[in-house]
Amino acid sequence: MATFETLKTNQVPAEDPHYAAAAERIQAAVRELQAKGIIDANGLRVRTDLPADMQPSAKRDFGG
Numbered sequence: 001m002a003t004f005e006t007l008k009t010n011q012v013p014a015e016d017p018h019y020a021a022a023a024e025r026i027q028a029a030v031r032e033l034q035a036k037g038i039i040d041a042n043g044l045r046v047r048t049d050l051p052a053d054m055q056p057s058a059k060r061d062f063g064g
Contacts, residue, residue: 033039040046053060 030039030043034041037046052058
């Protein structure tokens with residue numbers, strides 16, 4: 001089968017109408033996490049330790 005060259009058009013992708021709203025929801029979630037002290041200004045978790053019952057060495061009983 002012979003190949004042929006297709007014409008390229010200079011089309012600009014359409015702007016996503018949902019992008020601005022999604023970006024605002026993400027920013028609101030980040031502000032909420034920062035206000036609660038869960039993440040810092042760089043987006044890193046403030047506390048990385050685990051509760052005592054979730055430590056790898058904890059003896060836990062799941063009731064099963």
